[in-house]
Amino acid sequence: MLHIKCPYCGTRSQNEFAYGGDATIKRPELNKEVSDKEWDTFVYFRKSPRGKHLEFWHHISGCRQWFKVQRDTTTHEIFKTLKPNEDI
C-alpha cells in the first residue's frame, strides 16, 4: 500500500485516496474549435510509461482535494506531490 503525501494534509495511506489518471493531459479550452484528432487525443490517448509518471490522485477520504503525484510506475517510488496549479 502506497504512502502518499497529500500537499494539504500530509502523508497518508493509499486507501484514503482514489487514483485520477494522467495529469499531463490538458483539456482543450471551452468554446474553442478543436479538430477530431486533437479531441480524440485528449479523450482517449494516454501514455503508459515505464518509469516516471505524473498523475492525479484525489484525497477522497480526507480533504477531498485533487493533486498531482510524480510516481515511478515500476517501483512505486513517489518523487514529488504537487497542488494542481503547480508544475514539476
Added chain:
Amino acid sequence: MPQDYRLDKIGLINRNKKISFKFNGKSYFGYEGDTLASALIANGVHLVGRSFKYHRPRGFFGAGVDEPYAIVQLYRNNETDPNVRATEQELFEGLEAKSVNCWPSVNFDIGAINNFLNKFFPAGFYYKTFMWPKSFWYKVYEPFIRKAAGFGVASIKHDKERYEHKYEYCDLLITGSGPSGLASAYAAAKNGARVILAEDKPRFGGSLLTSEVNIGNQSGKEWAENIVNELKEMPNVIVRNRAQVFGYYDHNMLVMSERINDHLPKSKKYSPKQRLWYIRAKEVVISSGSIERPLVFGNNDTPGVVLSSAAKEYLKVYGVLVGRNPLIFTNNDSGYETAIEFKKNGIWPIILDTRNNPNSEIVDEAKRMGIDIKFSYVVVAAKGYKKVKSAEIAKISEDKKELGAIENINCDCICVSGFWTPTIHLASQSGNKTKFNEEIDAFVPGKSKQEETTVGSANGIFTLEETLKTSFEAGHQLSKKITKNDNKVSIPKVVEKKLTKHDKFWCVPLPKGKKYKRFLDFQNDVAVTDVELALREGYRSIEHVKRYTTLGMATDQGKTSNLNGLQLVSDVENKIVPSVGHTTFRPPYTPVTIGAIVGREVGKHSKPTRKSPIHSWHEKHNAVFVDAGVWLRPRYYKQGSEGLFEASKREAENVRKNVGVCDVTTLGKIDVKGPDAAEFLNRVYTNAWLKLPIGKARYGVMLREDGIVMDDGTTTRISGNHYHMTTTTAQAANVLSHLEYYLQVIWPELNVNVVSTTEQWSGAAIAGPKSRNVLQKLFPNIDVSNEGLPFMGYVEGDLFGVHARIFRISFSGELAYEVNVESNNGNYMWEKIIEIGKEFSIQPYGTEALSTLRIEMGHVAGSELDGRTIPYDNGLQGLLSKKKDFIGKRSLSRQAFVAEDRQKVVGVVPLDKKTSIPEGSHLVKEEKAKLPNPKLGHVSASCWSVEYNNPFSLAILHDGKNMIGQKLFALSPLKNKSIPVEIVSSHYVDPKGERVRS
C-alpha cells in the same frame, strides 16, 4: 503410560499439564508447550500424510515454518481449518487433526499406486497428459485430480470466529527474535525508537533456545529471556509472539498475521482468533534467520529422514527423540551439534560426514565423547517404507563421483544437514536484488531497496559473535537516524565454538543399476530426474523449470527445496548458481487464513449500511428492503399475503388514482454555492443554466468528456448564489468527485464550492392526482395552486414547526411534490404526511412501484443511463444546448454518435399482453436464426403497467427511431424464453406530459 520417545529431564514443556488430543481418530496425550508434531513424535507416530503426486508416505521433516510434509486438517471448537502445519500448531486440550492427501486412509492409500506407475508422472505430466481430448478435462481429469490432490478441505460453514485488522506505525519493525533480532531490538529500543518485535513461534529466542553458547556469562537462552522481559516492560516497544510478518509491500508497509487464540481450545471472550497487522515502519530489520538445507539421496523422503536442526529442536525444546538409533548425515559442523545432544541424553548416534576429517572444535568434541564418526561417507538410500529401518551407506571418492561398496546400517532416523539457507523472502519481496554468496552457497540480500536491513544468519552471518556485533550496530544506527539519540548499549561477550568450512557437496550419486528417487521438493514431489528431464526438454529459465516441474510451487514455497533445485540446474547446465538466479519470492511467506485477510469486513460489515431517518417507520409497516447502493430502501410494503408483484402493483395504482408517498432521502444532494455557480452549472450540464430564476428547479443531464451520459437530476436555485443539486442514489459520490475535479483542476478560476448534503436532508415524494390536497393541508399558509407553485417551482415553508423545502418535481409522471426537511425531522415529516394524507387514501410506496411509474412514463434511469449511452439514445437530445459549450459536447459530433440509425430508447409490449419480458432480454428479428442471432437491442427495464394492466418494458434498440410498430422477438436464453413483442413509444402513459403540469 510413559511415552516411548519422550525424555524426562530435558525440554521447555510443562510436564505438570497433560493434554489429550486425537490424530486420525486415535487418542494420544502430550504436554502443554508441545506442538502437534512434537506430541505425535513423542508417541512414536511418524506417518502423517501422503505426498502430493506419488502419494508416498510422509512424516515430519522440520520443526517449524519450513515443514513440507506434516500438513493436517485441524478441528477446533466445531470448526475446521485445512493446510495447518503440525510443526507449528500448538497442542490444546481436545485438539483433533486428520491427515490430508490420503484416500481412503493414511495407511492404505489408493493414490500410492501413482508411485508404482510413476513413469506416468514425470515433469510436465499435467501439461502433457491432461491436454486432450478437451472434453476429458471436466469429466475425467479434473475430478480425478481434485479427489487425489489438495491439502485439506475448506469449511463451507459460516466462520463464527472473529478476526481483526490493526494499523500500526513504528520506527523499527524487527522480524524474528533470534540473537540478531533481539540485539537490534534492544539497541534500538534503548536509543528511544518505537520498536515492534515480531516472533513467529510461541517462544522467543530463535536459535538461542537450542544452541550451546554463552552470552555475557549467561546461557544463550537466559540472555534471550532477560532481553525479552526487559523489552516487554518498555513503553516504546511492542513485543508479539505467534506473529508472522509474511509480506513486505510498497513504501515499507508490512503485514503480520498474529495467531491470538489458535493455541487454545476456543477463543477467549472479546478476543479475536487472529489479528492482521498493517505495519508502516520507518525501518525494517529482517532477522528471519536461516533454514537448514537437505542433502539429496535415494528415498530421502522416507518418514524418519529429518533436518538435523529439527531433531535438535525436538530434543531440546520438547524433550522428544525423533529416533532412538539416529544416523546423522552432514556436510558441515551443524550435524555434530545434534549428535552431541543425542549423546548427552544417552542415545548413541553415528555421524556420516561427507568431509575428510576436518579440523574443527566440534568434531574434536564429538570424537572425545566417543561418537562413531565415518568421514567421506554418504547415505546412498534410506530403507523402509513407512519409517526408516536402515540405510545404505558408502564411502565416497575425493571427487565425490564414485561410491565405494554399499554397506547396510541399522537406524530409525536419518538427520540431515546440508548447511544453511538464509531466509531472504522478506528482503526479496521488498524488491531487493539478492546476490549469491559463494562462501555459503546461498543467496543473501543485496543493496537495500526499501528501508530494510538484513542481519544475522538471514544475511549469511553464521557466527554468534559477528551476528551480535553487527545487529547491535544496526539497531543503534537505524534508531539514531530516526530519534537522533546516541545512547549505545555495550555488546556482551560471547563464547561459542569456532566453525569450520562446510562441504559444497549436496547430492549423492546413484549407485550403478539403482533408480532410487531423490527428491528436491518434498511437498510437490519433484525429484532430481524431473528437473533433469525439464532441462533435456529445453527449459532453461529457472522460472520455466519451476512451473514445468512445480519445483518450489507448493504451500511451503520451496523453503527447503529452492537452493538444491538451483544447484541441480546449475550442475546440469554447467553454470554457476548466480547466473541461474532464483525464482521470485512473493507474499505470503506462510499461508494466511482467509479469515485474517477479510477481518471484520464480513456480511453487512463489508460496506456501511445507510438507513434513512424514516427507516424504523418502514420496518414497523412491513417494508421489505432492498440494497440501493449502500442504502437500504423499502422495495414494497407488504400487506397480508401479498408478494412483490401484488404489493407494488397496488402501491403504483394508488399513486395513479389517489396519492402515494415515497422516501427519497437517499437521493444524492450537493450544495453548489458561489458567485460563479450558475456559470459552473452551465458548463457541467448540457442545457442552459444562466437564466434560471431564484425559486425554480430545472432538470439537467451531465456527460463525461467522451459524450456518455454520466448522471441526471434536478437542480434548484435556492438563492442568488446557492443551488441545490440532486443526483441519482448510485452516482452521488462519483458526481461529487467529478465536480471537484473540474473546480480544482480545470477551472480553478471559478469561485464555487461544492459539498455533499445527502445526509443533511430527508426527503418525501408526494405523488398522485390528490397530492395537492395533501400539500395544501401540510402547508396551509402557502399557495400551492398550479399558479402559486407551478411545475418546477420551489418554495420554503413551515411544516408544523419545522423548516421545509418544497419542490414541485416529479419522477412518477404524476402531479407531484418533494418535501425536504433537515434529517433529524425526517420521521416527523413522514408521520405528518401519512396522518394528513389518510383522508386522501395516501399509501407509502417503495422502489418497485417507483420503477413501475417511471418505466411506463418512459423516464430514463440507471438501467438506461448505463455508462454506454449518449443523450440521443435516451431521448434527451432536446436538452443539448447549441449555444454554449459543456463537458463532453465535442464528443457528440463523433461519427458514430451522429449515425442515422443510432440506438434509441423505445417501449416494448408483448403481443399476448401477458408475458413479462425478463430484463436483459435480447431483441432480435428472427426467433430461430443461426447463432449468434444478430442482436438489435436489449430490454433495460420491465414492469407491469398499472395504467394498461399488461407488461411493459423499456429497451435500447438499434435504429429505435424507425422501429416503432415493428414486431420483434425478445429472447432470454437464461430464462429460456422467446416472446413475440411489438415496439412502441417509450412514453407509454401520458406522452404529452400533461399530468405533471396539471
